[in-house]
Amino acid sequence: MHWIGCIRNEIALRWKLDISNRFKRGYKNQSPQLQKRIDEAIRELANAEDPYSLGIPKQGPWRGYSAYEFGKKCRLIFAVERETSFVNLERVCSHKEYGP
Numbered sequence: 001m002h003w004i005g006c007i008r009n010e011i012a013l014r015w016k017l018d019i020s021n022r023f024k025r026g027y028k029n030q031s032p033q034l035q036k037r038i039d040e041a042i043r044e045l046a047n048a049e050d051p052y053s054l055g056i057p058k059q060g061p062w063r064g065y066s067a068y069e070f071g072k073k074c075r076l077i078f079a080v081e082r083e084t085s086f087v088n089l090e091r092v093c094s095h096k097e098y099g100p
Contacts, residue, residue, distance in 0.1 A: 017046055042076075052066055
């Protein structure tokens with residue numbers, strides 16, 4: 001996954017990225033066009049003043065996480081650790097795959 005190194009090595013990122021294995025597997029299963037959109041979303045999250053403002057807060061088993069949505073076909077599930085300046089990329093999936 002070439003994009004992980006590219007994004008992590010960008011000098012101007014405000015937030016560090018923690019990318020779960022579940023996220024990596026989900027990313028690999030997406031089309032190249034959607035992967036580009038996901039890459040742009042990751043860059044946007046990593047450079048945002050407040051990444052939470054870019055997502056929709058989740059409830060239930062995903063409480064504490066937010067979803068950056070690409071319509072009903074795909075969403076990026078993430079959390080922010082303000083103390084350590086990390087954006088945790090937990091999952092990328094469709095609405096129907098979405099679950100704990």
